Structure formats: C-alpha cells, structure tokens
Amino acid sequence: MKLFDVYSQHDIAIVKGNGMYVWDDKGQQYLDMYGGHAVISIGHSHPSYVMRIADQVATLGFYSNAVKLPGQQELADKLGALSGHEDYQLFLCNSGAEANENAMKLASFVTGRSKIVALRKAFHGRTSLAVSATDNPKIQAPVNKTDNVLFTPINDVEALRALFAAEGANIAGVIFEKIQGVGGIIVAEDDFCREAKRLCEEYGALYIADEVQAGCGRTGHYYATDRAGFSADMYTMAKGIANGFPVGAVAIAPHIEAKKGMLGTTFGGNPLSCAAAIAVADVMSAEGLVANAAEMGELLMAELRKLDGIKELRGEGLMIGIEFESDCSEIKRRLLFDHHVFVGSAGTNVVRLLPPLCLGRQQVEEFIAAFRSAING
Secondary structure (H helix, E strand, O other): OOOOOOOOOOOOOEEEEEEOEEEEOOOOEEEEOOHHHHOOOOOEOOHHHHHHHHHHHHHOOOOOOOOOOHHHHHHHHHHHHHHOOOOOEEEEEOOHHHHHHHHHHHHHHHHOOOEEEEEOOOOOOOOHHHHHOOOOHHHOOHHHOOOOEEEEOOOOHHHHHHHHHHHHHHEEEEEEEOEEOOOOOEEOOHHHHHHHHHHHHHHOOEEEEEOOOOOOOOOOOOOHHHHHOOOOOEEEEOHHHOEOEOOEEEEEOOOOOOOOOOOOOOOOOOHHHHHHHHHHHHHHHHOOHHHHHHHHHHHHHHHHOOOOOOOEEEEEOOEEEEEOOOOOHHHHHHHHHOOOEEOEEEOOOEEEEOOOOOOOHHHHHHHHHHHHHHHHO
C-alpha cells in the first residue's frame, strides 16, 4: 500500500527533536521556527512531557467516557487556572476541526438556529461544518456546500451590523479567529471583536473564539481573544494544547447548560491524551511560557523591523506574519536548504513564524542572521 499523495512535501525526513531544534535522518540540525503548524508549544521532547506520557501509557492508555477518567478534571482545573476562566466547562475531543465542529453545533443546539457567521479568509478545519465555515472553495467538496454559513469581511463593522440586521433572528453564533493564521496573520481589531460580541448579545447569538492556532499562550495571552476585553461564550483549542499529541477542546461558558448526549466522542479525553495536555499545562505554568511568548515576540518583531525588503509585519507574541511585495518562496527555500531553518507561509507573499513558546534570545539571534542572509540572497 502506498500513501495517499495529498501533501506537498520537502525531501527531508525529520526523525528527532529536542527543544527548539529538529534533526533529519542524515543528522542535519534545523532551527524550528514553525513548530509543525503552531503545534509544538513547550519544545520538542520536553523531559517532563516524555515522562508524564510514558508513566501514563504504562498504567492505562485508554478507557472510554462511559466511566469517570480523573485526568479530565485535573486538566480542566489546570486549563481554567492558566486561562483565568475557572468557571468554564470543558469538552475534550481530538482536533481543532472537531473542536470547531462541536462548538458550532452547540451554538445551534442552544439557540435553536441554523446560521453561523464566519470571516472571509477564515480557516476552521476540514470536517464537514468546519470546512463549510472555511473560506476556501478549493477544499470544500460538494457535500460541504451550505447556505447556513454567512461570510463577512474581517474588521468591517458596518458589514457585520448589516448582516445581523438582515439575518439576526437566524444566527446561532459567530466563529472568529482573533488572528487569521492561514489567512496571512491578519489581526481582527479589538473594536471589531467587541462589536461582534455586542451584536451576539443583542440578537441572542453565541460568540465562538477559534483559538486553535492563536490560543494556548501563543500571543502572550492564553486566549488571544481576551485581549479585546471580553469573554467569549466558547473557546476552541487544539495544536499547542498537548505539544503534538492529538487533543482538541472546547471551553464553554457557565451559562450554557450541558445535556446528556448533546456532544460525544470515543477518543476525546482519554487518559493518555489528558496526560499529554496536563504535562503541557504544568510546563507552561512552571516555565512562564505565556509571558515568554510575549517577551520573545516583542524582541523578534523589533529585530525584524530593522531588516530591509519587508513590506509589512503583523501579529502578536509568537504568531508573526512577514509580508513581502512579491513571491517569497525563494526566501523560504534559502532558509531551509542553506540555513536549515523551518518557517511556514500563507499564500505566496507571507512568511509565517509560529515557533515553540520556549524560544530564547539565542534562537532569535540565530534566526535573524539567517533571515537577513536569505533576504539578501
């Protein structure tokens, strides 16, 4: 059997990781400034993470949600403390798409309505409803097409008001990324988000904050949305929550009532996945990684501003987009093959930085030197 060939891949086989670095099968070391799509939050192969997972799998790897699994409550307590939302409720699943799928479904259950408002250039995942709310027709199969998702431009308050005026009685909720990752590190302005929350309250809809990429401390806030000064009705998480172990989650406001059978999952919240996420929460707390993301993000942005040839810098914390006037694929190629640095992209003109939150000054200096060289050719 061969692999189903759906990925564009570099001819590099990564076999080992430690901290901020990964190694290929030939022994070449690479600086990881992309974290595998923002997944690696506490660094590769953190010893506390490895030990916690090993201990758990040696004790109990899996059992179902038909019984109480103590790790779920431990994780809920720790995420509540990290985020400052101790009174929220936690639903555990397996991925960001699944978290968004369940959040939108829950908004529909609670309100009895069928419409979801999403932003243009949004990316919310590839499951059925999540991909319907993703503004990219190339990845929507015919079965995903629906009139139940209404798209509106980011940061256009008047368009959002007009949409609610026309459809408010049918809108179950909005799902917004505070920073659009795949869309090019486009930041939703605080005033725009606050107005969206006000409209949700006026029309009886729910505000879903998609924190799959921007959350879990990446921007210097546990939830990026919270910097706008209000609490979302739901926050969706994945990626950095468990440092590579497949975990998704929805943090749900206390005013939303749970009903038996409303949501469900086989693998979500299993003992091994909870152990991975608990280890990440413990390391983030012990090592101050949310504050480090803010500090290193400011340093990285300050150093990037000194470089020539950049059209625009965008982002917060360790979620940074570097836009060029033209196609930057050659810059990415030089970084990877000449300087052995992994970065990401968004479209053709934007380099995307999503490094582990343990990024240090040494790695910032290392990256800036490599990036300057790559820009200059």
